[in-house]
Amino acid sequence: MSLYSTADEERIRAAAQVRAWTQSGLLDAAQGASIESGLRTELRRTNRALRFALFIFGTIVVLASVGLWIAAFNLRFDSAVAWTAMVAGVAYFIVAQFLVLKFQLYRFGVEEAFAVWAVVLVGFGAGFLVSSGGTYGDPPARAALVTASVASAIVYWRFGYPYAAFAAVANAAFAAFFLGLPMMAARIVSALIFLAAFVVARRSHRMHGDEFPGDDYGAIESIAWIGIYGVLNLRLSLDLSPAIDRSRADVPSLFYWATYVTVWLLPATGLALAVRDKHRPMLWASLVMAMATLATNKPYLGWQPHTWDPLLLGVLLIATAMSVRRWLSRGSDGHRGGFTPQPLVASVDRQALDALATVAVAAQPGVARMPNEAPAIEPGRGGRSGGGGGGADF
Amino acid sequence: MVERLSRWKDEGIITPTQVERLGAIVRKDRFSVSLELNALLYLGVLSIAAGLLWTVRTHFTDLGDSAVVLALSAIVAVCAWYCFSRARPYSHGEVESPTAIFDYVLYLGCLVFAIELAFVEMRFALLKDAWDTYVLVSAAVFFAAAYRFDNRFVLSLALSTLAAWFGIKLTRFGFGSADSLRASALVFGALVAGTGITLQRLAIKPHFVETHLHVAATAAFVALTSGVTSVNTGFFYLIGLLTLAAISIAYGIRRREFAFVAYGAVYPYVGISLKLVQWLSVTTTMAYGVVSGSAMVIVIVYVARRFGREA
Numbered sequence: 001m002s003l004y005s006t007a008d009e010e011r012i013r014a015a016a017q018v019r020a021w022t023q024s025g026l027l028d029a030a031q032g033a034s035i036e037s038g039l040r041t042e043l044r045r046t047n048r049a050l051r052f053a054l055f056i057f058g059t060i061v062v063l064a065s066v067g068l069w070i071a072a073f074n075l076r077f078d079s080a081v082a083w084t085a086m087v088a089g090v091a092y093f094i095v096a097q098f099l100v101l102k103f104q105l106y107r108f109g110v111e112e113a114f115a116v117w118a119v120v121l122v123g124f125g126a127g128f129l130v131s132s133g134g135t136y137g138d139p140p141a142r143a144a145l146v147t148a149s150v151a152s153a154i155v156y157w158r159f160g161y162p163y164a165a166f167a168a169v170a171n172a173a174f175a176a177f178f179l180g181l182p183m184m185a186a187r188i189v190s191a192l193i194f195l196a197a198f199v200v201a202r203r204s205h206r207m208h209g210d211e212f213p214g215d216d217y218g219a220i221e222s223i224a225w226i227g228i229y230g231v232l233n234l235r236l237s238l239d240l241s242p243a244i245d246r247s248r249a250d251v252p253s254l255f256y257w258a259t260y261v262t263v264w265l266l267p268a269t270g271l272a273l274a275v276r277d278k279h280r281p282m283l284w285a286s287l288v289m290a291m292a293t294l295a296t297n298k299p300y301l302g303w304q305p306h307t308w309d310p311l312l313l314g315v316l317l318i319a320t321a322m323s324v325r326r327w328l329s330r331g332s333d334g335h336r337g338g339f340t341p342q343p344l345v346a347s348v349d350r351q352a353l354d355a356l357a358t359v360a361v362a363a364q365p366g367v368a369r370m371p372n373e374a375p376a377i378e379p380g381r382g383g384r385s386g387g388g389g390g391g392a393d394f
Numbered sequence: 395m396v397e398r399l400s401r402w403k404d405e406g407i408i409t410p411t412q413v414e415r416l417g418a419i420v421r422k423d424r425f426s427v428s429l430e431l432n433a434l435l436y437l438g439v440l441s442i443a444a445g446l447l448w449t450v451r452t453h454f455t456d457l458g459d460s461a462v463v464l465a466l467s468a469i470v471a472v473c474a475w476y477c478f479s480r481a482r483p484y485s486h487g488e489v490e491s492p493t494a495i496f497d498y499v500l501y502l503g504c505l506v507f508a509i510e511l512a513f514v515e516m517r518f519a520l521l522k523d524a525w526d527t528y529v530l531v532s533a534a535v536f537f538a539a540a541y542r543f544d545n546r547f548v549l550s551l552a553l554s555t556l557a558a559w560f561g562i563k564l565t566r567f568g569f570g571s572a573d574s575l576r577a578s579a580l581v582f583g584a585l586v587a588g589t590g591i592t593l594q595r596l597a598i599k600p601h602f603v604e605t606h607l608h609v610a611a612t613a614a615f616v617a618l619t620s621g622v623t624s625v626n627t628g629f630f631y632l633i634g635l636l637t638l639a640a641i642s643i644a645y646g647i648r649r650r651e652f653a654f655v656a657y658g659a660v661y662p663y664v665g666i667s668l669k670l671v672q673w674l675s676v677t678t679t680m681a682y683g684v685v686s687g688s689a690m691v692i693v694i695v696y697v698a699r700r701f702g703r704e705a
Contacts, residue, residue, distance in 0.1 A: 014398060017420075026416060027408065034407050046698035049652035053659050054698070057690040064683025071677040108698070110691050210422075211395060278422040283430060291437070307452045311445025317438030318498070321431045325494055328427070335424060341494070343428040344419050352429055356436065357546035358605055 003100045003158050008041045009212045012106070015039040023347035043106035051109035058113025062092055066121065078132030082125045089121030089151070097158060115155045119167065123148030138178040145175035162216050166223045169197040173227055184255045187231050194227035222281035225270050229289045233263045235296035260300050263293050278338065291317075395420045435498040436547070443505035450513055459517050466510035473503025481543055486598045489544040501547045504536055508555070529559040541599055549602055553609045557582055573627060576617040580634075583614030604651065611654060614638055615661040622665040623672070635665045647701050655701075659694055 002009075015036050022032030046054070066088045075081050096114035105111045127144025149171035156164035176190035201221035208214030230236060234256060270286035273279065294313055298305050325341040334340055343349040396417060403413045418424045446466070454462050477500045480492045491497050514520065515528045536552030539545065560582040561575060590606025593599060618638060621631030639658040646654030667686065671679045 014395060017395065021416060027412065031407055031412075035402055044699070047652045049646075049654075049656040050694055050698045053656040054691060054694050056660060057663075057687045057694065060683050060687035061691065064680045064687060068677065068680035068684055071680050108695075110695070278425045283427070287430065287434070307449040308445050310441045310448065314438040314441030314443075314445060317434045317441060318495075321434035321438065322495065324427070325431050338423050338425050340424055340426050341428055341431055342426060344424055344426040349426075349429045349432070353432060354546065356433075357550050358608055 001157075002160050003097060004043070004106065004160060006212065008043055008106075009160065011039045011041050012043070012045075013212055013215070020345050020347050024343075024345045026345070041106075043104050044108060045106050046108055051107060051112075054109025055113045055116075058110040059117060062088075062114060062117040062121075078128060082128035082132055084125070085121045085128065086125030089118040089123075089125060092121065093118035093151075093155070100159070112159075112161065115159055115161070115164070119148055119151040119155055119164070122151045123171070138180050142175050142178040145171045145178065149175065160213075160216070162219050165216065165220045169194065169220065169224055170227060172197075173231065184251050187234075187259075190231045191228045194224045194231065198224035198228065218279055219281045222270075222279075222285040225266065225282065226285045226289060229263060229266045229292070232259045232266070233292060233296060234259050235299045236292065263289075263296070263300075267293055275339075431494070435495060436501075439498045439502045439505070442502060443509065446506060447509050450509060454513070454517070462513060463510065466506055466513065469506045470503050470510060473499050473506070477503065477539075477543060484542060485544075486596075488599075488601050491544075496543075497545050497547060500539060500543050500545050501551070504539060504548050504551055507535065508532055508551075526559060529555060533559055540602075544599065546602070546605060549605055553586060553605070556586070557609075557613065573621065573624065576621050576631075579613045579617035583610040583617070586610040586613070607645075607651075608653065611638075611642060611657050615642075615657055619661050619665040619668075623668050628669065632665060632669065635662050647697070650701075652701075655694075655697060659690060663690055 018027065018032055018035045018039065021027045022029060027035070066085065069075075069084055069088070070081060075084060092114040096111040096118065099105050099108075099111040099114070123144045126147035127140040130143040131140040149168050152164045152168035152171060155161060156168060173190045173193040176193060177186045179186065179189065181189065198221055201217045201224060205214050205217035205221050208217060210218065234251065267286045267289035270282055270289060274282035274286055291313075294316070298309065328334070328336050328339055328341045331337075334342060399408070399413050399417055399420065402408045403410060408416075446469075450457075450462055450466070477496065480496055482489050482492050511528050511532055515525055519525065521527050533552050533555040536548050536555055540549035540552050560578045586606050587610035590603045590610070594603040615635070615638065618631050618635040622628050622635060624631060639662040641658075642654045643658035646652055646656075646658065663686070667682070670682060674682060
């Protein structure tokens with residue numbers, strides 16, 4: 001049973017919507033204040049920045065206390081360290097619940113850190129305990145992942161953190177890679193676990209709609225859909241995770257080409273579902289998958305990559321965005337089937353774009369990186385660059 | 395939520411027109427894909443710039459200098475023409491983009507301009523020893539474009555390019571950096587913060603000030619924190635770090651910008667801890683972590699309850 005009442009969860013979400021409407025001018029300030037006063041709860045909350053800071057310091061407390069216990073008692077045996085981690089995990093889970101029950105904390109950072117690290121500690125402890133018994137190979141990782149999955153599900157059940165639900169599904173699915181199965185079978189089992197999570201979450205989402213807890217289920221549904229894609233797109237892992245899956249030769253040709261078809265079908269199906277249900281998390285998931293499919297298409301087919309591939313991808317993305325915008329705008333009243341390219345709650349879009357612009361400081365393609373030393377310039381051959389935010393050399 | 399809207403209407407808090415409009419959003423009779431389309435445009439521009447850069451780097455010998463310069467110049471010219479022909483008149487305040495792709499065309503033009511300048515400098519080395527002037531000039535151009543066209547993406551590009559000019563390698567800025575690099579980061583931070591605050595006071599694009607301050611604070615805090623463990627100058631860095639933290643926290647609380655409170659809490663903690671743990675045993679370090687971490691939690695909870703309740 002959740003530590004928070006459904007009524008409180010609904011009020012918090014409603015208050016967030018009202019605040020966004022007020023900031024977007026859909027309600028005036030007096031209306032917003034009046035409505036929000038009626039949506040107050042007894043729960044104690046804070047803003048995102050302090051929540052993040054509290055999470056960091058909560059993490060320091062957890063890790064230092066476990067480290068202190070191990071150092072103070074000079075624990076040398078693996079099993080002792082493993083039990084320490086598991087007991088600490090359970091203890092911090094209890095402390096996190098105590099903080100919520102006693103102080104009515106809601107997404108306050110510190111109790112989140114305790115709950116999250118409880119999962120990590122219990123999972124780590126379980127895996128370490130298995131390995132301390134002299135069992136190596138898959139069983140320790142399997143024990144760690146299964147334990148972490150169960151613990152994450154409990155944390156979601158008690159605290160309602162959507163990311164705990166994502167972790168529960170992901171840990172369960174990745175445990176399939178440590179069952180001693182051939183790589184192809186492991187991927188299929190993993191995808192089936194994600195698919196099961198998708199089906200359950202989707203059913204719950206449809207039952208509750210987009211209001212709490214349906215919004216959480218909708219997000220879980222989308223993440224599970226991405227998970228299916230992630231384990232079935234062999235080119236994502238073949239290239240990036242050689243430890244999991246070393247080469248194409250490891251998988252049968254039929255399976256390889258079946259996954260190729262699947263990585264095209266999954267984003268298309270997801271997009272169709274997202275459009276039909278007007279389901280935003282699924283829309284984002286489908287866009288991410290579609291871009292991953294485009295990016296991995298050539299490696300999948302074994303075609304030679306070209307330097308201008310990103311350029312063509314960029315043109316395609318912009319052309320798609322412009323075409324969709326124009327097509328929607330030309331519908332009656334500037335929309336088609338309810339879809340509009342205009343922002344309806346402007347503050348939400350503005351905040352997201354502001355955040356993107358701030359993050360963009362560190363994500364400029366080819367931004368100048370001036371060398372420390374003086375450049376050795378050879379006319380006609382090029383010295384060290386930095387010019388105009390361009391690359392350091394060509 | 396639909397029921398709540400009806401109730402608020404019955405209570406006379408909102409009007410029937412508002413109920414109709416908000417109800418359409420809640421029921422998803424209207425569903426905006428504006429953010430998704432903007433994300434596609436942004437990724438598209440980044441992808442085009444990355445592809446251009448990669449192509450020029452790889453094939454400039456085959457393509458020839460003239461072809462590269464002409465092609466890049468043509469793109470920049472088209473972007474510039476589009477922006478100047480579509481732009482709304484300049485205003486000190488916030489100006490809405492005239493078209494859906496305006497911001498992205500400007501951003502693309504600036505990125506390609508950056509690539510072109512880098513290419514010209516690399517191939518022709520026109521400025522020889524003063525090659526870094528390219529960076530400064532491009533930063534100035536980006537600032538001018540950001541303020542003229544009210545574009546935060548280009549502002550970010552300008553700040554990043556200026557940081558490059560100051561020798562800040564954000565991705566490689568480690569704790570073993572030299573004092574000179576830290577000094578340049580501090581000067582950069584002071585300049586960016588000072589410019590942002592001055593322009594805000596002059597009511598010139600005051601909505602840009604937060605971007606200025608976030609970048610300035612990050613650069614200054616990282617520089618000071620990394621300097622705390624220096625053998626000879628560590629104490630001065632520590633004093634500077636604590637002073638900056640106090641200013642940051644005071645500003646954050648006063649302006650209700652709690653990211654600055656978080657900066658003021660996390661960076662000094664890291665700096666002081668790095669200094670202290672040099673002399674502590676493992677057990678004492680862990681005990682210090684428990685005590686100091688708990689103390690920080692209590693202090694921030696107090697600040698959160700006293701000032702930062704808004705979620």
